Amino acid sequence: MELKSRVPDGPVAEKWEKHKFDMKLVNPANKRKYTVIVVGSGLAGASAAASMSELGYNVKNFCFQDSPRRAHSIAAQGGINAAKNYPNDGDSVWRLFYDTVKGGDFRSREANVYRLAQVSVNIIDQCVAQGVPFAREYGGLLANRSFGGAQVSRTFYARGQTGQQLLLGAYQALEKEIARGGVTMYPRTEMLDLIIVNGRARGIVVRNLVTGKIESHIADAVVLGTGGYGNVFFLSTNAKGSNVTAAWRAHKRGAAFANPCYTQIHPTCIPVSGDHQSKLTLMSESLRNDGRVWVPKKAGDTRPPNQIPDAERDYYLERKYPSFGNLSPRDIASRAAKEVCDEGRGVGPGGRGVYLDFADAIKRLGREQIAERYGNLFEMYERITDENPYEVPMRIYPAVHYTMGGLWVDYNLMSTIPGLHVIGEANFSDHGANRLGASALMQGLADGYFIIPLTIGDYLGSNKLAPVSPDHPDVKAAEAEVVERTMRLLSINGKRSVTSFHRELGKIMWEYCGMARSADGLKHALQEIPKLREEFWRNLTIPGSGEELNQSLEHAGRVADFFELAELMCLDALHREESCGGHFRVEHQTPDGEARRNDEKFAYVAAWEYRGDGQAPVLHKEPLEFENVHLATRSYK
């Protein structure tokens, strides 16, 4: 396997323009002769499917929800970045590029990030034209806010529902194309394998989740926009259905999986309330603009928060990071919370929580101002916890939120399998080892609206693709494998439910491959995971049949893949002997507990090649060069 990043020559600011000119074009009349499969209808998938259909390609779009509008992107609250510089506060494409590379802790590809910053501007124009109701000022122009510790206000938002509104924009464009006949939509359909013919991605095998029918779809190219795999931890802020299956099956068919260990942990989530917990809810990061984070100074202090005097509180973020304080980046804030809880100073049931206190802000700004800013978040918090944050400090704890790793792609967003393209959170993305707030939406839409519609043309235009018949032996073989695997899952007839396995796997991952990782822990996890996986395949039970809507079966297939992914994540985390961004190795920290990168040895993308079940995966390295943003240690002190 060779990792050819195909980054165009020239200065970083001119690469994309130049590349657009150099790429092959497909004659408009010929476009409708090509069929492109897009798996996923999130921001990335829906925007890609709609845009490619607009260009004239035949598009088939798949999602497992009952409607494309429900993809997980819908849940994003905070906002989307763009280098518009409307507030005139010194923002520019260059600054967004710079911030993203630095925020990603120097583990991303400069050329991609620059392009992302460049097209960010077009995204906002496009979305506004579609009718996305972004927040506005009284003058009628778009409002911006600063988000996630950025020094400029470049975040566009639509109340607390930015992801929803952006997705509805893309979804509506998609529905427009469905009505026109350019896109055929397959909801409640799950991709279970990738079809490779003559070394190229030529289709997918899917299961109709309502009828259980397993069938193949043939195409000239396949695009995966299937989202992230945070649910490998069982508890995460991701939607319950989010999974790695599509990406993982592609990986097993030859697509390299890059940086699987880079996981973003979000510091402001509502803590776990009990064993029944099925997912974690994110409280918008914007809360940290006015809330102060603290824990009692004394371990085991169980007094109610309002009885703990100020002198006995530890505002640890303000103490440790005086310049950024409560607004320190996500990874830093998360780890700091874990540390104080590990010291026994955590609050709430189970001691896994810290306070986010608005008392001072309410004193300073008045309850009304706070209600205006965070009213709906407070309400949501109260609904879940039954505590009123106007009176009692909120309790928060970090939770898995985003996965920077994913399938490796080149500058054209093509994986190591020719014809298989990967967009959105599913690829190893432009965020390096850590993603800045409000940039995932940006990346998904950049990939979908502005990049893949062009680069797909380059692929289709520069390759001769012979027609593939649905009866082709490779197609039939892939289909047979899916059928066999489904039957195997159904016929285990053991005792334990899928959820119980998933929860246990999640615990292992959270414990050993979560916020702080150690070689010992990871090695331990690498022993535990195969054991549990073995039990899974022996002792699982799935009631019902494969010929109907069977949610346990769907879940089982996803968990089976999570097991395999989990191992690769631990392996990757173990091999990366440094701390960077969302990957923190306890062995690699400064005396005062800060992450210590090792640029000499690890300034590369770790792309893993699958070599067969039971075989060790092979590591390939794409070296990263920083010509424009110079390697420096992040400091938020």
Add this chain to the structure above:
Amino acid sequence: MNLILHVWRQAGAGTAGRFERYEARDVSADMSFLEMLDVVNEGLIAGGQEPIAFDHDCREGICGMCGMMINGVAHGPMTMTTTCQLHMRSFSDGDELWIEPWRARAFHVVKDLVVDRSAFDRIIQAGGFVSVNTGAPQDANAIPVPKQVADDAMDAAACIGCGACVAACPNGSASLFTAAKISHLGLLPQGQPERYRRALKMAAQMDLEDFGHCTLFGECQEACPKGISIDFIARMNHDYLRAAASEREEKKLAGTG
């Protein structure tokens, strides 16, 4: 707390369904309604029975995937709340709950509490968009939108497409859903060129999907987890009437081009 559940079980679209009685034991007040069902399901699986199928995904009240009638109320007793965000502290020990799927001709039951809401997608396909292709539109700030207008549009755009409005409406009407989208786009300057055409087409699709009409019962607004106002229904009717009356002109215009 302990609860008694009567849950609608139905194997598939064409088959007959029935209520099954289950006991939910040791339910914690901190559980969400769906987590309570998860626990019941784990019990069913342990007993070799098929778990209750219900749709869900985000469990944050935003994807619109979840939804069921709980004691005759769509999304249960708490207002402005989806089923996934409803917590068990809204109930008390010994309560008996009747849990049914959304009922409407347009939403057939797929299995148990899972229904087919694809009619909503087809209503959007009929015109719930701005016909603008990806490309290089003008700068986002080229058309100022008064804050009030943007806020009103956002109020309408907040619809999550859950279908509770249809479920709660005694007429099985999709008016609130359709009106929300017509209003969202119809309020914004970007949606003006297609405003009347959109109203006409989306309302026509709503009829084709066999939804009922709107008597203005107002139940939909109360059931709606996003608090979409029935005022938008008035707005839809207004646009529809204007559109119908000017249909002739539009045809003439279209004929020349």
Add this chain to the structure above:
Amino acid sequence: MTWLVNLYRSTIGKKIIMAVTGLIGIAFVIGHMIGNLQAFVGQDRFDAYAAFLHGPFAEALWVVRVVLVVAVVLHVLMAWQLTQRARAARPVGYRKREPQVSTWASRTMRWGGVLLFVFIVFHILHFTVGAIDPAGVFHNTDAMGRHDSYGDVVASFRIWWVSAFYIVAMAFLGLHLYHGAWSSLRTLGVAHPSEHPMKRRISAVIAIVVWLGFTLVPLGVIAGIVH
């Protein structure tokens, strides 16, 4: 004309027809109520009023009658069709159902409407045609030789079941308008958006005025104020 046909075929169009015909009904009812209240002034005034309608404006009265008949026919036809549609829209009902905010008025539009229909037919046969003549005074004339409407009204309402029927029907008319006066403006899309869209002050006033205005006449007769 295709647009009219299309409008007629659509549910929103049918609802618009209901609203327009309903508003015509409201206008008529209010006028009619004011006319009826003349009864409290006395026989002469009442009969003169009736004669006046039949006299110089006889042609106009026919126009009004035609409009009313068309309105009632359309209103009832649309009510029927929409009700059938709404029933079909939910073939399997809920086992349990808890209305949350819909008013009793809105939920009785259909059965109340049926009652109103029966009432209107009865009423016309009673006071206009005379086919139903419970008091046996329809063909009487007053001192001036006019048709004695007043005497008919008074004599009829002295019969308990006639009064009772009228009073019940008027209650349903009030309810019908409590919902209808409010909802028709929304059907026509002319209502202004409001913080509390379910609030309906004007509609409540119309409903109460119409209900009281009509009910006062039989009550007045029973109480002996109108005699």
